[in-house]
Amino acid sequence: MKKKELGQLLGRMTVAEKVGQLLQLAPMFYKGTITKGEITGPMAEMGITAEISERAGSVLGSATAIEMIAIQEAYLETNRLGIPLIFMADVVHGYKTIFPIPLAIGATWDVEAAEKMAAVSAKEATAAGLQVTFSPMVDLVRDPRWGRVMESTGEDPHLNSEFAASFVRGYQGDPELLSENYEKMAACVKHFAAYGAAEAGREYNTVDMSTRELYQNYLPAYVAALEAGSKLVMTAFNVVDGVPATGNEWLMRDVLRDELGFDGVLISDWGAVKEIINHGTAADSAEAAEQALRAGVDIEMMTTCYLENLEGMIADGTADVALVDEAVMRILELKNDVGLFEDPYRGLKGKQDRQTDILSAEHRDSAREIAADAMVLLKNVDGLLPLAVDTKIALVGPLAKTQDVLGAWSWLGDKEDAISVHDGMAKQFTQVDVAGAADTENVTEAEIAEMVRVAKDADVIVLALGESADRSGEANSIATIRLPETQYAMIEAIRAVGKPVVTVLFNGRPLDLHGLIEASDALVEAWFPGTEAGNAVADILAGRVNPNGKLPMSFPYTTGQIPVYYNHLNTGRPVDAADAQEHYVSQYIDIPNQPLFDFGFGLSYTTFAYTDLKISSDIITKSDTLTISVTVTNTGEVAGKEVVALYLQDLVGKVSRPRKELKRFSKIDLAPGEARVVTFCLTEEDLRYYKPNLDFTSDPGDFKLFIGADLEATFCLV
Known part of the structure; x- marks a missing residue:
């Protein structure tokens, strides 16, 4: 449908019909519904009648093609103008084929892997009748107490930006062809803005930061997603500069719409419009309705402030109907963009062939590959890993046999489809004896005794432990980022057996690893790997895949060190290694300043050498492109993937500048003895930053460049 025709359709709508388009409801309110839908917020008595649902514009959380078709059919029978519903849901790291959590995908440092995950997710979700996904979440995160760090790709603006764009490309494909490509879906970038900076890591809490910090570190990933063509943006629950984001006219009109040029649909998060009152x-x-409308919120999710008030406010002149018209027009354009006016069912009605797209062998293979590449080897004393296939293994711990390995935001995935660690290892190792536990929160003495019995008869102990999936994700903030305390007695008992211990850790956030790292001879950070968890773990332990993940978020030394992140500012009294006895400097007196494991850290089964570093010039001007190259050689005996990263340090600025900033990275795959030249290019734009007056410019001055595998193994070029 052409834009002119959409305008004509808008002109035929009554005010009540327009306001209805701004309302999003769960499927439980519609005829034809099968499931109760996805519930992510407080469910108040909403007073929704059949008449209201018959003019609401979108559905949240429908789960199957059968349900979508039934709801759409019933809706179109009563909708006067034949405007179809649009179906949206949180498809965050998979629909039925569940991939690793986004934080784990960030650990791959592989933007093509992110795009593949999103493409597979879109293919399965659209086969189930969904047309919009509430993903990607691109919030910068620095506090692992916040449960939703699992949904981010980490603490770095550049890394997050690269992944944000890749996710959008994977979900949407070419945004201009979305109406014709029924295997793609519209992406919704969230949460605008700065939701990841919730104070104390507590879900839904307030956010307080400078405008310069917002622009410098928190906005870039949103910008990248918008430049990739994201069709929707979701508002954040928090305040920005004291004003709730959902009713923040400066943030949504001046910044998002005017500065960033976003002209798509702005949707509230669940209940966020009414929460303006709180x-x-x-x-x-x-x-609340007036503030959200003035801010440009087009769709109100699961509250009824617009529905209850806008008609009367328009009638008495307290609300401008032009603002409602522009919101409805954006919603109509979105429905048109995904092809709903041509086919409200997007090719699914009367066809069942696309169900073969769901949980296919090809999709499982992709999930397995990405899960293995996301795992980070944190420790490997004396090359304990990989294990020979005939090693006599005792597999113990609460994650040894469970299929609870999907992670949060896998609400459409089935645990029954997941591969447990035991099932995966049994396929690749000849001798695996197992002793598990029923609960991560309460490992019993009897279960520990059985684990010890099995461990005594083994050559190597594989200890599978960590969080349950519902201990991270939305509304799952924790004050102390340690394993559940019941697991530490188990760890001590297993270590006392005296056999080598390989720990495989399942979790949705960085943890304080003390009490675990000391008891482990090798430690694999597995995150929540998804449907193919057990196979991917076995691939790593057997050496079928060489670990190549790198941390996208620092692992704190302890909870009290939070927030800790690599790109922090210097202080007026920094710690000087040359004068370790100085007391009056910025330091803890009981722990180091540095995290236990820094951003970018990750070991391998092979080694890499960096040689022949070159830079095209020691001066860069506004018209120059600076070329930096290095030769990377696999000096080990097995093939491996290496992340080569380029960092910048601006030595003097108008405001204090970070000690290092990631500017470029590349992931390469090298056979034993193979060498490759990795080349990066920088321009003057890469030196720009936000000044106190928010001018985004560079300064003449001196800079340092660092290139290497991680923060500690970098080579200073200039």
Whole structure:
């Protein structure tokens, strides 16, 4: 449908029909519904009648093609103008084929892997009738107490930006062809803005930061997603500069729409419009509706402030119908962009062939490959790993046999489809004896005794432990980032057996590893790997895959060190290694300043050498392109993937500058003895930053460049 025709359709709509388009409801409110839908917020009595649902514009959380078709059919029978519903849901790291959590995908440092995950997710989700995914979440994260760090790709603006764009490309493909490509879906970048900076890591908590910090570190990933063509943006629950994001006219109109040029649909998060009242900037639902509308929120998710108030406010002149018209027009354009006016079922009605796209062998292979590449080898004393296939292994711990390995935001995935660690290892090792536990939160003495019995008869102990999937994700903040305390008695008992211990850790956030790292001869950070968890773990332990993941987020030394991140600013009294006795400097007196494991850290079964570093010039001007190259050689005996990263340090600026900033990275795959030249290019734009007046410019001055595998193994070039 052409834009002119959409405008004509808008002109035929009554005010009630327009307001209805701004309302999003769960499928439980519609005829034809099968499931109760996805529930992610407080469910108040909403007073939704059949008449209201018949003019609401979108559905949240429908799960199957059968349900979508039934709801759409019933809806179109009563909708006067034949405007179809659009179906949206959180497809975050897979639909039925569940991939590793996004934080783990960040650990791959492989943007093509992210794009593949999103493409597979879109193919399965669209086969189930969904047309929009509430993904990617691109919030910068520095506090692992916040459960939703699992949904981010880490602490670095550049890394997050690269992944944000890749996710959008994978979900949407060419945004201009979305109406014709029914295997793609519209992406919704979230949460705008700065939701990842919730104070104390507590979900839904307030955010307080400078405008310069917002622009410098938190906005870039949103910008990258928008430049990749994301069709929607979701508002954040938090305040920005004291004003709730969902009602923040400066943030949504001036920044998002005017500065960043976003002209797509802005949707609230679940209940966020009505929550403006709780924030204390609106006295009632009418004021909340007015603030959200003025801010440019087009769709209100699962509250009824627009529905209850806008018609009357338009009638008495307290609300501008032009603002409603522009919101409805954006919704109509989105429905048109995904092809709903041509086919409200996007090719699914009367066809079942696309169900073969769901949980296919090809998709499982992709999930397995990405899960293995996401795992980070944190420790490997004396080359304990990989293990020979005939090693006599005792597999013990609460994650040894469980299929609870999908992670949060896998609400459409089935645990029954997941491969447990035991099932995966049994396929690749000839001798695996197992002793598990029923609960990560309460490992019993009897279960520990059985683990010890099995461990005594083994050559190597593989200890599978960690969090349950529901201990991270939305609304799952924790105050102390340690394993559940019941697991430490188990760890001590296993270590006391006196056999080599390989720990495989399942978790949705960085953890304080003390008590575990000392008891482990080798430690594999597996995150929540998804459907192919057990196979991917076995691939790593057997050496079928050489570990190549790198941390996208620092692992703190202890909870009290949070927030700790690599690209921090210097202080007026920095710690000087040359004067370790100085007391009056910025330091802890009981722990180091540095995290236990820094951003970018990750070991391998092989070794790499960096030689022949070259730079095209020691001066760069506004018209120059600076070329930096290095030769990387696999000096070990097995093939391996290496992340080569380029960091920048601006020595003097108008504001204090970070000690290092990631500017470029490349992941390469080298056979034993193979060498490759890795080349990066920088321009003057890479030296720019936000000044106190928010000018985004560079300064004449001196800079240092670092190139290497991680922060500690970098070579200073200039």
